[in-house]
Amino acid sequence: MIALLRRDLTLALRAGGGFGLGLAFFLIVTVLVPFGVGPQAATLSVIAPGILWIGALLACLLSLDRLLALDYEDGTLDLLATAPLPLEAALSIKALAHWLTTGLPLVLAAPVLGILLSLPGPGYLWLVVSLALGTPALSVIGTFGAALTVGIKRGGLLLSLLVLPLYVPTLIFGAEAARRGALGQDPSTSLLLLAGITLATIALMPFASAAVLRMGLR
Amino acid sequence: MPLSIHDLTLARGGVPVLTGVSLSLQPGRALILRGPNGSGKTTLLRTIAGLAPPLSGTIEGAEDRVAYAAHADGLKAMLSVTENLTFWASVFGQIDINVALEAYDLHALKDRLAGTLSAGQKRRLGLARLLVTGRPVWVLDEPTVSLDAQAVAMFAAAVRGHLEGGGSALIATHIDLGLSEADVLDISPFRAADGALVGASDEAFL
Amino acid sequence: MSIWSYANPVKFLGLSAKVQPFLWGASAICVVGGLIWGFFGTPDDFRQGSTVKIIYLHVPAALMAINAWFMMLVTSLIWLIRRHHVSALAAKAAAPVGVVMTLIALVTGAIWGQPMWGTWWAWDPRLTSFLILFLFYLGYIALWEAVEDPDTAADLTSILCLVGSVFAVLSRYAVQFWNQGLHQGTSIPVATGGRSVADVFFYPLLMCMVGFGLLFLALVLYRTGTEIRLRRAAALRARAGRAA
Numbered sequence: 001m002i003a004l005l006r007r008d009l010t011l012a013l014r015a016g017g018g019f020g021l022g023l024a025f026f027l028i029v030t031v032l033v034p035f036g037v038g039p040q041a042a043t044l045s046v047i048a049p050g051i052l053w054i055g056a057l058l059a060c061l062l063s064l065d066r067l068l069a070l071d072y073e074d075g076t077l078d079l080l081a082t083a084p085l086p087l088e089a090a091l092s093i094k095a096l097a098h099w100l101t102t103g104l105p106l107v108l109a110a111p112v113l114g115i116l117l118s119l120p121g122p123g124y125l126w127l128v129v130s131l132a133l134g135t136p137a138l139s140v141i142g143t144f145g146a147a148l149t150v151g152i153k154r155g156g157l158l159l160s161l162l163v164l165p166l167y168v169p170t171l172i173f174g175a176e177a178a179r180r181g182a183l184g185q186d187p188s189t190s191l192l193l194l195a196g197i198t199l200a201t202i203a204l205m206p207f208a209s210a211a212v213l214r215m216g217l218r
Numbered sequence: 219m220p221l222s223i224h225d226l227t228l229a230r231g232g233v234p235v236l237t238g239v240s241l242s243l244q245p246g247r248a249l250i251l252r253g254p255n256g257s258g259k260t261t262l263l264r265t266i267a268g269l270a271p272p273l274s275g276t277i278e279g280a281e282d283r284v285a286y287a288a289h290a291d292g293l294k295a296m297l298s299v300t301e302n303l304t305f306w307a308s309v310f311g312q313i314d315i316n317v318a319l320e321a322y323d324l325h326a327l328k329d330r331l332a333g334t335l336s337a338g339q340k341r342r343l344g345l346a347r348l349l350v351t352g353r354p355v356w357v358l359d360e361p362t363v364s365l366d367a368q369a370v371a372m373f374a375a376a377v378r379g380h381l382e383g384g385g386s387a388l389i390a391t392h393i394d395l396g397l398s399e400a401d402v403l404d405i406s407p408f409r410a411a412d413g414a415l416v417g418a419s420d421e422a423f424l
Numbered sequence: 425m426s427i428w429s430y431a432n433p434v435k436f437l438g439l440s441a442k443v444q445p446f447l448w449g450a451s452a453i454c455v456v457g458g459l460i461w462g463f464f465g466t467p468d469d470f471r472q473g474s475t476v477k478i479i480y481l482h483v484p485a486a487l488m489a490i491n492a493w494f495m496m497l498v499t500s501l502i503w504l505i506r507r508h509h510v511s512a513l514a515a516k517a518a519a520p521v522g523v524v525m526t527l528i529a530l531v532t533g534a535i536w537g538q539p540m541w542g543t544w545w546a547w548d549p550r551l552t553s554f555l556i557l558f559l560f561y562l563g564y565i566a567l568w569e570a571v572e573d574p575d576t577a578a579d580l581t582s583i584l585c586l587v588g589s590v591f592a593v594l595s596r597y598a599v600q601f602w603n604q605g606l607h608q609g610t611s612i613p614v615a616t617g618g619r620s621v622a623d624v625f626f627y628p629l630l631m632c633m634v635g636f637g638l639l640f641l642a643l644v645l646y647r648t649g650t651e652i653r654l655r656r657a658a659a660l661r662a663r664a665g666r667a668a
Contacts, residue, residue: 075290
């Protein structure tokens with residue numbers, strides 16, 4: 001399992017691995033928003049938590065179609081499916097690798113981008129906490145979507161169509177927590193619900209992902 | 219423990235391809251599958267590897283004992299030869315990759331990125347992967363594609379070594395591998411008759 | 425005789441052909457009768473005026489939009505557990521009907537909302553949930569279209585339907601939480617939800633709901649028949665191709 005994690009991380013970091021693409025995309029989305037809604041700090045600070053959450057979500061989505069498609073094309077998935085490692089575990093590891101290379105950098109970059117959007121002072125802590133709690137769910141749910149579309153040619157767009165509705169609860173609770181934090185209100189209810197979703201998806205989604213991947217490899 | 223397959227029926231895309239396939243593969247033996255394109259060799263091998271379920275019939279002695287290799291080798295262009303092999307070795311709970319490097323003469327290439335190898339060299343690396351799985355039953359689909367005569371000899375030697383160590387191999391191929399001791403099975407007679415009703419998923423609609 | 429015997433496509437088509445004329449007839453009577461009764465036979469609401477009468481389209485469509493997904497969930501489970509092809513195809517056949525019902529519910533909701541709330545669209549929890557349901561339907565249909573092997577498509581969409589159902593329910597509660605959180609509980613009430621409907625409105629509404637239910641059933645049976653015939657044609661073609 002550690003070998004698989006190490007391999008995925010190595011691949012992401014080497015040339016052509018796409019590490020940093022999500023981060024760059026996140027930055028660009030954040031920079032474009034003021035061009036769209038105007039530079040007034042008052043407007044920006046109201047929408048900042050939501051924009052940062054949506055930016056992080058889209059950046060996560062962007063890298064999903066590489067999550068399994070490359071391993072499918074070069075036969076790695078066939079071989080993993082016949083390996084002693086259960087497919088559920090392999091997919092959990094791949095989701096973890098995706099989070100470490102995409103989700104975690106987004107969490108760390110979010111406060112910096114918060115400055116660009118005049119995020120109010122108390123919001124920084126809760127933005128980071130909500131993203132840290134929520135992005136693992138995005139990776140795990142995304143792995144399910146990637147497994148669903150693995151054998152499909154040009155599955156990238158379909159993947160977005162399938163995964164985005166599944167992201168709704170995570171986005172709602174995550175952005176709500178960040179928004180309440182920024183307004184100086186108590187975000188704990190949203191955070192607890194968000195943590196609940198994340199824990200439940202981490203526990204259950206790998207089974208669904210492995211089931212659909214086995215069907216897709218057949 | 220032999221690999222024994224009894225009365226296997228297989229479908230591809232809902233249409234039956236093979237029926238009544240029975241074969242047995244003892245440890246230390248190799249079996250070469252022959253048959254024209256589209257006769258169902260790949261389907262049979264994927265089923266034995268556990269990647270696809272059969273329509274009916276039983277497969278014994280395959281679970282967690284098969285090392286499968288097909289056209290795609292599961293190699294990453296951005297990893298070196300050593301890294302690729304070490305990864306698959308540790309996935310299968312093995313450590314030593316030197317035997318594999320030795321058998322396919324890959325020592326000189328071991329620090330090269332897999333992406334910079336020629337097609338034949340990649341194929342050798344893909345076959346070397348079998349040696350780091352530690353699995354007794356090799357299930358190989360066209361293993362010699364893009365190999366030159368010398369590399370085919372390496373492959374034959376590796377298979378022979380595997381058989382001597384008590385392993386077995388099931389190989390689908392069109393060429394002569396120089397494995398004179400291997401049994402040969404032509405799967406054409408198992409081809410599902412036209413209109414045969416064997417439980418394929420499209421039959422519900424006929 | 426077991427109900428499962430109708431999982432055989434030929435038997436299913438036979439029964440479906442016998443039942444369908446009655447279903448079409450009954451649904452036409454109920455829908456047309458219910459709508460005429462509702463539109464012309466009931467008084468205007470003292471507060472909402474004649475606009476209230478759109479409930480005779482809005483409520484039954486919304487009801488069927490949810491029921492269609494529920495039916496897909498049940499038939500998907502039957503496919504996963506018992507591998508009856510008719511069940512998987514019925515789920516496939518129901519999805520577009522469900523989409524249209526969802527669209528009707530959304531559009532009639534918007535048309536009703538305009539005079540009532542002064543806006544075509546409000547992010548009311550109920551409306552938002554339907555919009556999310558609409559997205560789930562789109563994803564489900566797109567996955568059916570994208571997968572080439574029909575059995576694999578049935579498997580994948582069934583799992584998507586199961587997972588999607590869980591997330592749809594989750595979204596429903598998340599949306600309620602979200603809007604109350606935003607508006608501090610002052611969200612615009614959807615008239616049909618909370619208040620009791622007087623009998624004079626209720627009976628034609630009931631008739632319309634029954635009519636939409638029958639219409640849904642007839643459409644699904646018809647479309648399932650089409651899907652079965654398509655699969656039969658594909659199966660015959662595949663076999664003929666092999667023989668050649």
